[in-house]
Amino acid sequence: MPTEACNSLFILGMNHRVAEVGIRGQFSLSETDRVAARQKLNSGDLAGNVLLSTCNRTELYGAHLGGAQEQDAYKSLIFPGLESGFEPYWHTGWNTVFHLFRVSAGLDSMIVGESEILRQVKLAFEESMNAQASGRILSDLFRQALEVGKRIRTETQISMGSVSVAATAVKLAGKIFGSLKDRKVVILGAGETGIQTATHLRSAGLANLTLLNRTVEKAEAAASHLGVMSGSLDDLRKWVQEADVIIGAVEAPKPLVTADCLDGAPSKTRCFIDISVPRSMEVGIAAVPGVFHFDIDDLTQLIQDAMADRSQEAEKSKEIVVAEVHKFLAKQHFTGIAPLVEEMRQAFDETLLSTLGDAAAAEFASEAEKLAKRLLGVSLKTLKLSSRTHVSVEQVRGAYEVFLKDSLS
């Protein structure tokens, strides 16, 4: 029962399923990119847009005002210079609803059930609202998506024993060095992922941990809170040469850690784990003897193990998602016929007044109102029934115009 409003919805995007980390990094949208893209989208014929860009996905959610949905135009805007390597996905109508609900539920995440995506969806929606670009239907959609995300995490155990990317990175380093307690670990970036990783390492008992950031004050603040050391990314080379484990969690337009950083460094086993998108470490660093290099895609295999236990919970979550998609579509349909209902109510009132006259209407006001409500109730029931079938709002309006409106006037 897709409504016209729902049919206007679309999503254009890519995620970890269709594009490897290098491509995702290439099309990752920074805040500046999103502002620029939104300006262009707002000047077009969109009733709303939300841009969601995380390390695992770049997606444009939109609601079209009418006419053909210009898939190619949006593609060239969000994925400029796209050649081969992957084909972005494009969904319309209720598929968009289904997709977003799956995303917010964490069912489309690399780590099924992870909670971070819900926060990212919320931030993307808020960003669009602040820019007054979300529009009514997208606002409804995102509000319900956030509710769906919360409901699934409450009613199922999909997030239980959640394995974060940070925890997986630590596990990977542990497979090389065993205990990390006596190892020197450096984290590039004092952002959310960097701090999350540092927290995980601290809880594992690691003492020799340093947070590096471009803004030293930010690194110092985070480091003092966690009880670790801090430093500047300007001294990156020195830190990289000394460390055993280097974890990249920093946003940078081009790789910060290159093979040159290890020139003249003593030969030893080093583990480079890059969880940034775009990459913060050059892939070529893996060719340096003694170096183990992993990026976020390499963590997938490890994460699969954690996901295996959640297949049953994922099934339950999918059922909830399907139910919520139906709920959303039904709600949109009711919203679609709301003006019609109001119009009918007014027509009944007017008919009542014109038939009885002002004096009689006042005298028999309560009885007349009861009668009007009863008649209106029958009509509304018919309309609601129609909304549960494949009858569009336009068809309902058509029927009203032909049968009811004439008889009332």
Added chain:
Amino acid sequence: MTEANNALLVLTPLFYMAAFLAYKARLGSNRTKRFSRPILAVVAALACHFALLYTRGRMIGQPSWTTYYDTFSALAFLMTLTYALVEIACRNASTGYDFLPVPFALVTYAAAFGPHVPKRNPLLDSDLFTMHTAPAIGGIAALLVGGFYGVLYLRLARAMQRKKFGDLFQRLPDMDTLARMNYAALVVGLVLVTAAIGWGATWYSDVFDQVDILQPKIAFTLLIWVVLLLPVVGRFFSRWSDRWTAICSVVILVLTSLSVVVSMLPIFEFHGHM
């Protein structure tokens, strides 16, 4: 005694098989418990195997390595003993699945083809010679175990560099543990091989007029000792990497195997007494 010996010849491989199955059942769980069920199964296999070696020794009044078959059996025992000690010391019982087929094969081979009644070897009447052979077999066992850990280390490192997080990644302990196991086995091997060379040289000079360094068995042994010294000393005194230690242990494994095979070749007649 013969009946007990025959029963133990059958039982010992079965105990090894049981230990292997115990490890198989525990695949993927890198437990840090010092005495887990698989290790206890190995200890049981070792006890049975020791009883076998003891009964055979008692039957002839000599150490139980008078023939190639019995030497293989003793080698399997010492390899497993070294393995068990290293595993208990490192608190990791996760490599038995890969290791135990080797002693199982050696024990089964010795039980199936070796003489059920052990033969007496006049050379072993010499205490000096016995003092040479005991650490020699122990040393070979330790080097084979070291080589085994070296192979596992290199395979895991390769799997990780190729980003293959499959079965090998899941079931093996971390690379640092494998490196420590590798090094521990090499140190034990160096001590025993050095003792074996020392006693062997003394015995040899007593029996023969001059030492033939070019004799393949002796040349191989000296080569092994030199190659063995590199990672043991290198890692102890400098920052010799785990990778190079593992590579050296694999080279030693190959040299030791060649040395054993060469000494068995009739043309060299080095172990013609067996």
